[in-house]
Amino acid sequence: MRTAVITGLGFITSIGNDRAAVLRNLRSQRHGIEPIEFLGNPSLSVRVAGTIKEFSTESPSWRDWRYPARYELTREVLRGLPPHGLYALCAVEQALADARLAAPDLQGGETGLYCASAGSAFLLHHHLAQMRAVRGERGNPLGVISSIAGTLNFNLAAHYKIRGAVGGFAAACASSSHALGCAVDDIRLGRQERMVVVGAEEMNADSVLPFAVMRALSSQSDPGLASRPFDRERDGFVASGGAVCLILEEFEAARARRANIYARILGWGQAADGYSVAMPEPTGAGLATAIRRALKDANLPFSALDYVNAHATSTPTGDRAEAAAILSLCRESGSAPPVSSTKGLTGHPLSMSGVMEAAFCALAMTEGFIPGNAHLTDPDPACEALNLPRTTVERRPKLVLKNSSGFGGSNVCHIFGLS
Amino acid sequence: MRRTPASETPPDTESASALLRHFPADVVAAFDRFRETGEPAAAEIVVFAVIRDHMVDRAAAANAQFARPQVLIDDLGFDSMAISEMVFFFEDLFLVTIANEEILRVRTVGDLCDFVRAKHAARASAR
Numbered sequence: 337m338r339t340a341v342i343t344g345l346g347f348i349t350s351i352g353n354d355r356a357a358v359l360r361n362l363r364s365q366r367h368g369i370e371p372i373e374f375l376g377n378p379s380l381s382v383r384v385a386g387t388i389k390e391f392s393t394e395s396p397s398w399r400d401w402r403y404p405a406r407y408e409l410t411r412e413v414l415r416g417l418p419p420h421g422l423y424a425l426c427a428v429e430q431a432l433a434d435a436r437l438a439a440p441d442l443q444g445g446e447t448g449l450y451c452a453s454a455g456s457a458f459l460l461h462h463h464l465a466q467m468r469a470v471r472g473e474r475g476n477p478l479g480v481i482s483s484i485a486g487t488l489n490f491n492l493a494a495h496y497k498i499r500g501a502v503g504g505f506a507a508a509c510a511s512s513s514h515a516l517g518c519a520v521d522d523i524r525l526g527r528q529e530r531m532v533v534v535g536a537e538e539m540n541a542d543s544v545l546p547f548a549v550m551r552a553l554s555s556q557s558d559p560g561l562a563s564r565p566f567d568r569e570r571d572g573f574v575a576s577g578g579a580v581c582l583i584l585e586e587f588e589a590a591r592a593r594r595a596n597i598y599a600r601i602l603g604w605g606q607a608a609d610g611y612s613v614a615m616p617e618p619t620g621a622g623l624a625t626a627i628r629r630a631l632k633d634a635n636l637p638f639s640a641l642d643y644v645n646a647h648a649t650s651t652p653t654g655d656r657a658e659a660a661a662i663l664s665l666c667r668e669s670g671s672a673p674p675v676s677s678t679k680g681l682t683g684h685p686l687s688m689s690g691v692m693e694a695a696f697c698a699l700a701m702t703e704g705f706i707p708g709n710a711h712l713t714d715p716d717p718a719c720e721a722l723n724l725p726r727t728t729v730e731r732r733p734k735l736v737l738k739n740s741s742g743f744g745g746s747n748v749c750h751i752f753g754l755s
Numbered sequence: 756m757r758r759t760p761a762s763e764t765p766p767d768t769e770s771a772s773a774l775l776r777h778f779p780a781d782v783v784a785a786f787d788r789f790r791e792t793g794e795p796a797a798a799e800i801v802v803f804a805v806i807r808d809h810m811v812d813r814a815a816a817a818n819a820q821f822a823r824p825q826v827l828i829d830d831l832g833f834d835s836m837a838i839s840e841m842v843f844f845f846e847d848l849f850l851v852t853i854a855n856e857e858i859l860r861v862r863t864v865g866d867l868c869d870f871v872r873a874k875h876a877a878r879a880s881a882r
Binding site for chain 1: 756757758777809810811813834836837839840842843846847852853
């Protein structure tokens with residue numbers, strides 16, 4: 337059977353803009369959350385965010401953007417990008433270099449591209465406001481491609497001249513895990529030899545504040561306390577953004593070119609709650625089913641797992657439902673693998689969280705550590721039966737489960753194995 | 756503390772000075788002069804600068820010398836997206852609406868200079 341492996345990683349995240357920085361901060365539990373004031377309004381309840389450093393994309397015009405000089409981006413590329421498209425392009429460049437591939441390697445039709453983002457509410461708002469101001473008489477011709485959901489795959493596929501399967505996924509916070517799973521299937525089924533998987537999101541007023549009015553965000557002002565998954569005092573998630581890229585390849589093809597293999601993707605599964613448009617089903621039954629399906633796909637028992645990277649975003653209801661799901665499998669199997677959420681360090685970058693945390697799992701497996709639960713001091717009684725390491729565990733996990741959940745009750749799980 | 760602007764949404768239509776904020780001072784001055792007097796030479800300075808700004812090949816743009824017979828696509832490497840973007844820029848700069856059939860008639864640098872002058876004159880006479 338054909339197996340998909342991860343051979344390249346690229347990061348623009350709140351905890352670092354390259355693999356070395358991400359690894360260092362993940363391992364040392366140094367978070368990327370900072371105080372922030374949106375819309376010049378200090379009275380807003382949202383006072384912290386997982387910020388993206390080294391980039392300045394506050395303007396709707398790419399001409400005003402600032403980004404690290406190590407990325408050489410042409411006008412032709414920049415003109416159609418939203419801010420998170422800029423992050424995505426930088427992450428893809430890193431991942432290609434990490435995989436020792438060049439852009440021409442993507443152009444033969446055997447490489448596909450799956451992306452996940454919510455689009456750019458910021459640019460869409462800007463372009464529509466411009467158009468409305470002149471009663472529809474004119475508008476930016478690049479307004480659509482630079483702002484709607486799908487902008488990542490439009491731009492990246494054109495830039496890299498990708499001729500294989502190309503598409504985008506929109507399932508809120510589970511989106512990039514859907515993208516990853518479908519990419520794995522395309523490789524397993526022999527449809528593609530290589531897949532570029534990208535998740536990216538913006539972190540600005542237009543992408544963050546709509547979650548505040550849902551009462552989903554933490555109102556903490558202390559960056560060190562705001563994101564604390566599984567803690568009794570957690571009060572919502574901390575928004576973040578950025579981009580992460582994974583390069584997947586078929587195992588034999590990767591081995592033939594002596595690629596560095598981070599991890600095998602042994603299986604994946606999904607199941608929805610069928611319950612609420614926004615709230616998780618309290619017993620976590622849908623997520624538990626998704627975990628079982630992923631394990632079945634990987635032909636592994638839950639007891640074989642060395643680590644579970646949780647979706648846990650630090651919301652009261654979400655973390656509790658996920659804990660219930662994992663605990664149901666712990667009880668069935670009589671095992672209790674370490675469980676942690678790395679969102680205590682990064683905040684929650686919405687649809688990119690799945691690929692970001694898949695990349696973290698790949699780093700943990702290759703570098704030999706299990707991330708701890710940063711900022712967890714007093715576990716929620718509903719979660720405390722989980723094996724929740726507070727600090728980094730210096731042990732190499734060989735089989736890892738990664739959970740993702742999103743609005744509408746989408747649950748997606750992946751199983752990674754050390755190569 | 757990071758701060759985002761009081762309004763992350765810019766004005767619904769950008770002012771000419773905002774649109775020209777990345778252009779050299781002599782281009783901004785030429786734009787003001789053209790708007791006041793309709794002087795053809797001033798229009799040419801503005802049009803050449805906008806063409807240079809929208810050229811896809813940035814290395815070629817830096818050293819480009821423009822002449823009226825040059826064809827935007829064949830000689831200056833414009834693609835249809837860059838032409839659309841440039842037309843939108845002119846629409847916003849001169850507060851005019853440009854129809855598709857008008858765009859299709861603009862092939863050369865000279866066509867563009869003449870077109871901008873005609874549009875500006877039409878708008879001025881309509882005021």
